[in-house]
Amino acid sequence: MDTAIIRKEFILEGLCCGNCAAKIEQEVGNLEGVSSATVDFVSKTFTMEIADGEKVNSLVAQADSIVKLHDPDIMMNEKETLQPGKKVIYLFGLCCADCAQKIEKQVNLIDGVKTAVLDFVSQKLTIEALNQKDLPGIIRQASQIALEIEPDIQISYTNKKNDQEASRFWKKWAYRIGLGTGAAIFAAGMLFDFGTPAEFILFFLSYLLIGGEVIYRALKNISKGQVFDENFLMSVATIGAFAIGEYPEGVAVMLFYQIGEAFQQLAVNRSRKSISSLMDIRPDFANLQIGNELRKVTPEEVGIGDVIIVKPGEKVPLDGRVLDGRSALDLSALTGESLPRDVEPGSEVLSGSINKNGLLTIEVSKEFGESTISKILDLVQNASSKKAPTENFITKFARYYTPFVVFAALALAVIPPLLIAEATFADWINRALVFLVVSCPCALVISIPLSFFGGIGGASKNGILIKGSNYLEALNNVDTVVFDKTGTLTKGVFNVAQITAAGGWSQDDLLFYAAHAEGYSNHPIALSIQKAYGQEIDTRKLSEHEELSGLGIRVKVDGKTVLAGNSKLLDAENIPCQKEDTSGTVVYLAVDGVFAGTIVISDEIKPDSKQAIKDLRSIGVRSLVMLTGDSKTVGEKIAGEIGLDAVYADLLPHQKVEQLENLEKEKPAKGKLVFVGDGVNDAPVLARSDIGIAMGGLGSDAAIEAADVVLMTDEPSKLVSAIRIAHKTRGIVWQNILFALGVKAVILVLGALGIATMWEAVFGDVGVAIIAILNAMRAMRVVE
Structure with missing residues (x-):
């Protein structure tokens, strides 16, 4: 019997070591019962998938122990994963137990509340509603009750207060004072001659003040079986310098290392903030209209049907429809479009867009958790949990690189003095210490995920949502691009272009029967016929409605049997008809078994389709193909106009999948096949392709769910931008890999020859890491 996988997500507050993140991921992943473990260093998110439900608590505890083993200061806080109808509110500053009981009691009395539990210790109020749609209103009332009883509390819906903040603050200042004092003593020892015994005491004291924390962590980790980390390597290297009488060098290297680590941490934090700022589109509040009152609330407190x-x-806080007012909306944060979009009563608006000028009254259509902005934020923030092959390679490489260099250092310290007559242990130990210092792979394990996340963040700023680093890297190897036609290469806006009646029927009669036959359909072609008819469809005239897959519709209108669909439908019913040779979509009609005429529906090619095809060729895409359910005539005309290599027409959904599989066999082994569709009707093909890309995904839930990449506008040219961003990101990743490994290799060689000192070695560790991190941030710049 299959066991359901239990997914747990945590935030690792205080995680600042990329190498530690990689080790945590590996060790937790090796626990029996854990099917997978991922640590996203950039967002500090730690994800576990557990196969055995009975071991959840035990495995989480073991994971926490592993995290603490690598860094005791890391706090593992679980993310809230609530079922629909539940919500957690944090009441920070709540210090009255009696008040807590009153809040809990009154919230339980709110209509629609199933249960409300207030945990006084964690200051967490968990509310479960009988009906999910009532939850925003309940949250609103609960917040008001809490503030009336305890006016000084701070209400939060997303942040969990960290109890370790104060202790961390004092630790940080103790570290800074120790480092500063140690540096001053070291400077005194370098500037003045105090004599041999005093000199040793001064340098040893400064060494303890500067590097005491590093040595303490190294000893603590060794006691737990964690040997090969930065703390151990730096401790051995600098203690070794003291052992051979190089006191100033031992202190100086530790000081340089600590300063470098501080700069590295600063660079990482700056990088995280820069990436986060790319998606700084989360609305902070909503102006909720309740009667004649306007109340400022959080977006979570607003429900479907409320007016804001x-x-x-x-910022527009939630998706909805304009009831009153006219304005221009800036959608650049969502789509990358620089031109504002005009809205008026009846227009759909999306959360995250910015109201430029007019006052808008909006009826909310989606709760905040289901809104466009919420889905985009969730996609981008979780994108780096799906790691690229290069990231996995670097993580695996780091496991072997450090132990290899450490054992090479040991061999370098021992073997030459035993085999070479004039060699001294002091000299070769000094060379071995260089190996130890330069053996940490942090430059790679930090900068590579930062590069990929920067690329994903930059793409999102350009209206391209990439669901994982693996998809971003895969876009570098695109060989074949397969397009859907309607809504992808064409606008998908249909209009009746021609009506040709036959057998004594008038055009009005033809339009009447066609519009009624399509009366129950929301297909764009059906809607265009209904629009051309221009009158209300009287569904009382309809009976025996039947949809014929891939052919059309059979229905009785006023007692007459009407067939409306493609020519195959009439052929299947053995009804002779006049075939139309046109570039538009043709709807054939028959009434009571007699051909009545045709209606030609035209679609228009998107303005940038032709240029997109040209640009795709210029960046190395070999094959460009179109799959369409439309007629061969229509497909070939459009394919010829925009310059596609091949077109396969008259395809049913399952035939599209079959044709895609045939194209898959024709591409090179390392090449990727991309399918670009609307994400709604093409879900099977999107799932079957190497990379599924949804076009016109703005506000489409189905598109966001089905595809690996979502282009938030209708422009095919965004696909070109996505591939260029992938190329740029890969370039930066390999620059960092080659730079880091190249510098380390040079220092290792020079160290073995006795030319490089520990100064160069420390630069090869922290200096290279800082440069690689700064280089990684270039991936955020959008490529047009």
């Missing part, structure tokens, strides 16, 4: 007011300059 968006003033000029404010």
